[in-house]
Amino acid sequence: MDRASRYKIRRTLGRVAFRAYCALSYIFLLSPMVVVIGTSLNGPKASTDASFQFPPENISLHWYARIPEAQIEALALSFALAGIVAVLACILGVPAALGLVRSNLPGKALISTVFRAPLQIPSIVTGIAFLQLFYLIGDLTGVYWQGTLFGLVLGHVFVATPYVVGTVTAVLQRFDMRLEEAALIHGASRWRAFRRVTLPVIMPGVYAGGLYAFMVSFGDVPIAIFLTAPGFVTYPVELFTALENDFDPSIMASASMVIFLCLILLLAVQKLVGLDTLLRTGGGGGR
Amino acid sequence: MTARWGLVLLPPFIFSFFLVAASQSVFLELSFFEDLGLGRKGEDFVLDNYTRFLTDSFYLHALWTTIKTSALAALFTLVLGFPVAYLIARMRSQWAMVLIAGIVVATFVTIVIKVYGLIVIFSANGILNRSLMEIGILSEPFTIFGNVSGVVIGLMHFTLGFGVLLLYSVIQTIPRSLEDAAAIHGANRWRVYRRVIFPLALPGVTVGALMIFNMCMGAFTSAALLGGGRVFTLPVLVQRVVMMELKFSMGATLAAILLVSVIAINLLSIFMLRRMKAAHLVVV
Numbered sequence: 126m127d128r129a130s131r132y133k134i135r136r137t138l139g140r141v142a143f144r145a146y147c148a149l150s151y152i153f154l155l156s157p158m159v160v161v162i163g164t165s166l167n168g169p170k171a172s173t174d175a176s177f178q179f180p181p182e183n184i185s186l187h188w189y190a191r192i193p194e195a196q197i198e199a200l201a202l203s204f205a206l207a208g209i210v211a212v213l214a215c216i217l218g219v220p221a222a223l224g225l226v227r228s229n230l231p232g233k234a235l236i237s238t239v240f241r242a243p244l245q246i247p248s249i250v251t252g253i254a255f256l257q258l259f260y261l262i263g264d265l266t267g268v269y270w271q272g273t274l275f276g277l278v279l280g281h282v283f284v285a286t287p288y289v290v291g292t293v294t295a296v297l298q299r300f301d302m303r304l305e306e307a308a309l310i311h312g313a314s315r316w317r318a319f320r321r322v323t324l325p326v327i328m329p330g331v332y333a334g335g336l337y338a339f340m341v342s343f344g345d346v347p348i349a350i351f352l353t354a355p356g357f358v359t360y361p362v363e364l365f366t367a368l369e370n371d372f373d374p375s376i377m378a379s380a381s382m383v384i385f386l387c388l389i390l391l392l393a394v395q396k397l398v399g400l401d402t403l404l405r406t407g408g409g410g411g412r
Numbered sequence: 413m414t415a416r417w418g419l420v421l422l423p424p425f426i427f428s429f430f431l432v433a434a435s436q437s438v439f440l441e442l443s444f445f446e447d448l449g450l451g452r453k454g455e456d457f458v459l460d461n462y463t464r465f466l467t468d469s470f471y472l473h474a475l476w477t478t479i480k481t482s483a484l485a486a487l488f489t490l491v492l493g494f495p496v497a498y499l500i501a502r503m504r505s506q507w508a509m510v511l512i513a514g515i516v517v518a519t520f521v522t523i524v525i526k527v528y529g530l531i532v533i534f535s536a537n538g539i540l541n542r543s544l545m546e547i548g549i550l551s552e553p554f555t556i557f558g559n560v561s562g563v564v565i566g567l568m569h570f571t572l573g574f575g576v577l578l579l580y581s582v583i584q585t586i587p588r589s590l591e592d593a594a595a596i597h598g599a600n601r602w603r604v605y606r607r608v609i610f611p612l613a614l615p616g617v618t619v620g621a622l623m624i625f626n627m628c629m630g631a632f633t634s635a636a637l638l639g640g641g642r643v644f645t646l647p648v649l650v651q652r653v654v655m656m657e658l659k660f661s662m663g664a665t666l667a668a669i670l671l672v673s674v675i676a677i678n679l680l681s682i683f684m685l686r687r688m689k690a691a692h693l694v695v696v
Binding site for chain 1: 580
C-alpha cells in the first residue's frame with residue numbers, strides 16, 4: 126500500500142469516527158423524546174410495569190383515550206397562558222427594541238440592561254421574588270395574585286419579553302434606514318412608512334421572539350410552581366408534581382402530543398421565517 | 413425623529429423597570445429578617461440568615477453540590493456539543509437544516525418531558541441497563557434517580573441543545589479558508605483541529621462555557637426531579653425551604669446568594685467578551 130492510499134484510509138476512518146461521535150451526541154439528545162413517544166404507545170397490558178415499557182408492547186393508542194381531565198385542563202391553561210404571554214411580550218418588546226435601536230437617549234446601555242435583566246436572574250429566583258411581591262401586594266390591598274391567571278401572566282411576561290427585545294433588536298440593527306426614508310420622500314406618512322416598510326422587514330424578528338416567548342412560558346416550571354395553586358396548574362407543573370407523587374401512564378400520551386406540537390410549531394416557523402432567522406436572532410437562547 | 417423613538421421606549425421601560433425593581437427588592441429585603449418559620453419573620457434588619465448559611469454545613473454543602481454538578485454538566489456539554497456544532501457549521505448540504513431542527517426541537521421541548529424519558533431509559537429494568545448488563549459492561553443497574561450523576565445528566569439535557577447552538581455561532585466566525593490554508597500546507601485533520609480551529613474557537617468556547625455553567629447553577633426542574641430529594645442544589649433548596657418548610661426569609665436568603673453568584677459569573681463573562689471583542693477575537 127502506498128502512502129497516498131494509507132493517508133486516504135486514515136482520513137476516511139477519522140471521518141467515520143467523527144460522525145459516529147456526533148451521532149452519539151444526537152442519540153443522547155433526542156432519545157428521551159423518542160422514548161416518551163414510544164412508551165405512550167404501550168397497549169393496556171404491557172408485560173412489566175405498564176408505564177415504563179420501552180420498546181412498547183401491544184402498540185395501541187390506549188393511553189391517548191385516557192388522558193385525565195386534570196391534564197387536559199392544565200394543557201388548556203398552559204396554551205392560553207403562553208399565547209397571552211407571547212402577545213404581551215411582543216406588545217412590550219417591539220417598541221422597546223425600536224426605541225433602543227433608534228433613539229439616542231443618554232444611558233441607553235443602562236436601559237438595555239434593565240430590559241435584559243430577567244435573563245440574568247435564575248427562574249427559581251424570579252419565582253420566589255414574584256411570590257413575595259404578590260404576598261406583599263396582597264397584604265396591602267387584600268387582593269392576592271398568586272394562583273391567578275393575572276399573576277402567572279405577569280411572572281412569565283417578565284422572563285419572556287427580553288427574548289422579543291433581543292430578536293427584534295437583532296433584525297433592526299441590520300435594517301437599512303434608507304428604505305424608510307425613501308418611503309417618506311415618496312410621500313408616505315410616518316405611520317404608513319413604518320407600517321408598510323419597516324414592519325414587514327422586522328416581522329421575522331417578531332415571529333421568532335414571539336415563538337421564544339411562547340416556549341419559555343409553555344415549558345416553565347420554576348416560576349409557575351410558586352404562582353399556581355391546587356386546581357389551577359400549568360401543564361409542566363402538573364407533570365412535575367405527578368412525578369413526585371403518583372405516576373400515570375397517560376402522561377406519556379399527553380407529553381407526546383406536546384412534543385408533536387413543538388415539531389409543528391417549528392415547521393410553521395421554518396415555513397414562515399426560516400430556521401436560520403430563528404438562530405441568527407436567538408435572543409439570549411433557551412433557558 | 414430620534415426623540416420620538418425615545419417616547420416609544422418609555423412605556424415598556426417603565427413597566428419592565430417596575431417589575432425588576434419591585435420583584436427583586438421585596439425578596440432581597442425579606443432575606444435580611446430573621447426567619448421564625450411558618451412564614452413569620454423577625455422585626456429587626458439582621459444578617460442572621462446569611463450567617464446561618466455560612467456556618468451551616470448543610471447549606472454550604474448544597475452550594476458545593478451546585479458548583480460541582482454545574483461544572484461537570486458544562487464540561488460534558490462542551491465535549492458532546494462541540495463536534496456536533498462543528499459538523500453542522502461546516503456542512504454544505506441541505507442536511508444541515510435537518511440537524512439544526514433536531515437541536516431546536518430538543519431545546520424547545522420542556523425539560524420535564526425529557527426527564528420522564530430519561531427515567532424510562534435509565535430505569536433499573538429498562539432497555540439500557542438490561543442490555544448493558546447482558547453484555548457484561550455493568551454488573552448492577554446504573555440508575556440516575558437521586559444521585560449526582562443523574563442530576564448532571566439532567567442538567568446536560570437542559571443545556572446541550574442551547575450549547576450546540578451557541579458553539580455553532582462561535583465556529584461560524586472562523587473562516588473555512590483558514591482550515592483550507594492549513595490543509596494545503598500539509599497539516600492533517602487532527603493538526604488543523606489542534607492548531608487552527610481550537611485556538612480560534614477557545615475565546616468563544618470559554619464565554620459559552622461560563623454561560624452554560626450559569627444556566628446549570630440556576631437550573632431547578634431537572635435537578636429537583638432527578639435529585640429525588642437526596643441531592644440538593646441551591647435552586648432545589650430555595651423551592652423546598654419556601655414551599656415545604658415555609659421558611660420565607662431563609663428561602664429569600666438562599667435565592668439572594670444564588671442570584672449574586674450567578675450575576676458575578678455573568679459579569680465575568682461579559683467582561684471577558686468585551687476584552688475579546690477589543691482584541692478582535694470574536695465577531696459577535
